[in-house]
Amino acid sequence: MSLDALLAADEPGSAAHASRRGGPPELPHVAPTARRVIYLHMEGAPSQLDLFDHKPGLRDRFDQDLPDSIRRGQRLTGMTSGQTRFPVAPSLFQFTRYRNETGGAWVSELLPHLGRVANEICFVYSMHTDAINHEPGITFFQTGNEQPGRPSFGSWMSYGLGSVNRDLPAFVVMIAQGQGNMQALSARFWGSGFLPSEHQGCKLRAGGDPVLYLRDPEGLTREDRRRFLDLVAALGEAEFRRTMDPEIRARLVQAEMAYRMQLSVPDLTDLSKEDPSTLAMYGPDVHRPGSMAANCVLARRLAERGVRFIQLYQRGWDQHSNLPAEIRLQAKAFDQPVAALLRDLRRRGLLDDTLVLWASEFGRTVYSQGTLTATNYGRDHHPRCFTIWMAGGGVKRGITFGRTDDFSYNIEENPVSVHDLHATILHLLGIDHERLVYRHMGRDFRLTDVSGTVVRELLA
């Protein structure tokens, strides 16, 4: 037999083996440069104008009305439709240019730590999306479609590539609360949609115990637990053969994963062996469980242990009002930890094959929502252009891509849709986005829906 047949024959197929791959056997399609993804989703949509998209010309346009030639009839949300004016609100914050591999990257004073690792980062200023509100926007970014029901990115990866480390799930989610106006985060953003439910994201709790009830109760030894699981698996297999319900298999796989996590999660969360100077790199919040800093440390440890898709949410970016004050706190919470994460991955040699993605569901408007004063403004949702960045994993280091107009309202050069971004990331993972499909309701579904092209300029 060929090697592929040998590998397929020895692939653990029974439910007793957790994290078996369900996807097409010929993956990966091309040589992958990224083997795992750390996806930092800034929920609520940070203002690109105050963080990355530097528009110095707006200083002279303070309080001017946004010209119609720029707005071009963009639909308003219910929150600003009552406004009679749309005054331009330039950013209050100073921008500094950091040297990178090309012409330098502008980063605002809110993110000094991130600026200093700007030579690792590939900025994309020309992202665009269709959704104008959070729920469809996040659903679109996670699943490739504004309407719920489809698998999330991490589930596709778990399905297609499977898990490397059998002791840990392939898809882990952690949530950090924020300081500002926080929108809801639905569990279906890391759900498996129509894929077998063993591919859903495993959310670690933000409190002291990332996973509850890890220890067996008094009187139950690990061997007892093993025998119990084997019996349940045998009964479950028999039931599966009778009814062919895939959820039985999924349940058994997850029970097996829980058994393995009883040992692996304490090892994961035990920071006692971590060098204090390493932890200090992540900032003062690192010992507060559930903070962005603590989650970044865990993300690095998960990456070390081979978890494929690590998703971190930071809530609270939805600054419709009181933006300057709130964004200072939000940015401070992620600036140092995320920069430390990049440094830590880089020096361990993990950044080469770990893709770090910082993204949000859309951007924010150049015009002020609510009253514009010299020291205060708010911004509404803006889907037509926003900024994301990526680092590591085969992405070109230290470049900027795409350009918006002077108002950071429309895209002038190299628009990148969410599907294009997904296709590019899948390509970095070695997957042809048109060939990772799942048959459901009579047709083949894929993450990129029916569009998306790989953006070659972003590949190293």
Added chain:
Amino acid sequence: MTVSVAALCIFAAALGPSAVLGRLHPLVLHAPLGALAALLVFETVAWFLGLEGRRLAAGVLVWFAALSAAVSVATGLVLALEGNHPEANVASHRNATLAFTAALWAAAVCHVRAALKPGPGRSALYGAAVLLTSVLAVPAGHTGASLTHGEGYWTAPFGRAAGSPPAESPSPIAGAEPWERVGALSILAARCSPCHIGGERKGRLSLEDRDSIVAGGKSGPGFDSSNPGSSILLTRIRRGIDERGHMPPKDKPQLTAAELQEIERWIFAGLTDPTPEASPRPDDHSSAGPPLPAEGAIAALRDRFVHVEALPGAPGRLRIELAAGARQLDADEVVALLGPVSANIVELTLDRGHLGGGLGGLLAGMPLTRLELRETEADDALVGAMAGHATLEVLVLTQTQVSDASIDVLAALPALRRVYLWDSRVTAEGIARLRGARPALRVDAGDTPDAASEAPAGAPDVRSPATPAAVNSVCPVSGKPADPAYTIVHRGRAIAFCCARCPATFWENPERHLANLPK
């Protein structure tokens, strides 16, 4: 009768005459055969019993046979236009049946002659013609059955009785030797004959070689080079077994998963096979690719929760990560498990695993391009064992005991492009020495400098837009004392308000409130 003729005409009009008439051939051909058989029986019985009026009855039968044979030939010629079968087979059947029909007509004519002028000579001629016709029925029938049921239909039972393999062949992949790369064409030959190879060309499609697949048949070309995933050859075999058009048909042996995978790979590769030297024979030492690992070696690794995956590209290359196995395996087990597959390992991650003696020698023999040993007991001895490794490109030695003594070995690794030495025992001098010896080698010791920032020279402080001092000290909307924090700029003048709500009121009707401002 009229109704059936009318129905036939409607069908013919709707489907085209050839579709209907041609398909009558397999029906009509039974008429002359049946009549011939009846004639033989009748003549034999009549000869023994000496029946009266035998001539008339025989005449009816022989002329019925002759006429229906002519109709059969006509419908057969129409059916041949469909082109469902290879030319050669059709030609042989046609010739055989024409000979048969000619003999049948000769018999009919002889019968008339014998009836008009009875005599032993004419009767003998008639008898000879009938016998000749009966003999010619055999090749005509055999060639016809071969078209429909595949070659060797009549001879197959004799072959089977003689002990030759049955007509249904087992999966060619399962039966192949380990070093044989079974091509997609052999799979198609095993699974798609006789309907598309050899005997017939159902749907005008032959699957014998690449050109005929590309040419395709009634449904179009079998291979779409611009969009291989939608090639008909692929979509037909991928379809669910109960769906219309699924190939092979439900009642025939189906493609196994491995065969489907091979055909899919073949189609996406543009109907090409990988280079032959990728899978060497066991006695062929000159080939380039690694031999396949022993059976069970991969299963043994996976049973201990080691991650094994194939790398795309040339076959036989593996990536192995200890992952969950790092915690459970001791040093000897690691060596024992990796040994059987060591000739195939191209990328190896042993992070947090237990290493021991014997591993160095094993690593030196692997065709590695990437080796990761984070947080292990890797030391100078292990690195020394890998001296001169020809293919190693990326080496990760962070958090290990490797010291300056290994610098010379690292500097001498010919293919090395990147090495990571953070948190090892290597000192700054060692790093500097390595960088000096190999300037093109990327040495990461956790000391990558930060991106320098450039403040634009002479730039003004743009912390906030220049806001002049407010022109008023009393809020124009409420009359209360104004708070400078709530200042807006209107027509070049900074106007202060008492709270956050008054500016909105002001904006609704600025003219009304401007009067309250000092001039």
